[in-house]
Amino acid sequence: MALLAYALTTLADTKTYLGISVSTHDTLLENIINGATDFIEGQIGDRRIASTTYTNEEYDAKDEVIFLKQWPITALTTVERNDGTLETPSWTTLTDGADYEGYLNEGYVDFMVEISGRHRYRFTYTAGYTTIPSDLQMSVWMMVSAAFTKRK
Numbered sequence: 577m578a579l580l581a582y583a584l585t586t587l588a589d590t591k592t593y594l595g596i597s598v599s600t601h602d603t604l605l606e607n608i609i610n611g612a613t614d615f616i617e618g619q620i621g622d623r624r625i626a627s628t629t630y631t632n633e634e635y636d637a638k639d640e641v642i643f644l645k646q647w648p649i650t651a652l653t654t655v656e657r658n659d660g661t662l663e664t665p666s667w668t669t670l671t672d673g674a675d676y677e678g679y680l681n682e683g684y685v686d687f688m689v690e691i692s693g694r695h696r697y698r699f700t701y702t703a704g705y706t707t708i709p710s711d712l713q714m715s716v717w718m719m720v721s722a723a724f725t726k727r728k
Contacts, residue, residue: 579606582626582704584613585713593717594724604727605720612719616712623647625712627704635697640687646703647683655685658696667698 579587590605591597617623624646635642655676660666670676676687683703 577603577607577610580610580613582613582624582628583609584616584625584708585609585716589713590717590720594721601724605724608720608723609716611723612716615719616715624704626708627702627706629700629702631700633699633701635699636694637687637691637697638694640689640691641684642687642697642699643684644699644701644703646701647681648705649678649680649683649701649703650706651702652678652680652685652699653702654698654700656698658698662696665696 587602587606587609590609594605596605617625627650628646630644630646633645635644652672655670655672655678656667657670658665659668672678675689676685678685685699
């Protein structure tokens with residue numbers, strides 16, 4: 577199995593931490609890194625930590641604020657409102673600063689107009705960290721070390 581694209585560390589960094597220079601256990605280490613990554617992300621509500629782009633993620637809204645599933649947001653590319661129906665959508669692109677304001681670090685969008693009734697919104701954005709915080713990498717290394725050592 578290959579390392580997940582959103583893995584919280586690299587195989588090379590993990591091997592350096594463990595003091596391993598041979599490739600004998602690479603597949604096993606990748607599997608353990610993947611498991612540790614999924615475990616950590618599951619513990620924080622299935623948030624993706626590594627930078628990932630989300631395309632056309634849809635939300636129902638009846639309030640002026642929508643909290644996106646992933647954060648921190650590093651790029652809010654497109655915000656659209658469905659002015660049609662669910663069966664026949666008609667997406668209108670909204671304008672930053674005129675229709676909404678994005679609070680990127682906090683992970684939400686605040687609409688500048690009052691929302692009356694229920695609307696469907698669609699977002700394309702990038703969220704997560706381009707550089708994984710060192711404390712999270714260390715946590716993965718410690719988990720990998722424990723699992724690698726106990727496998728015998």
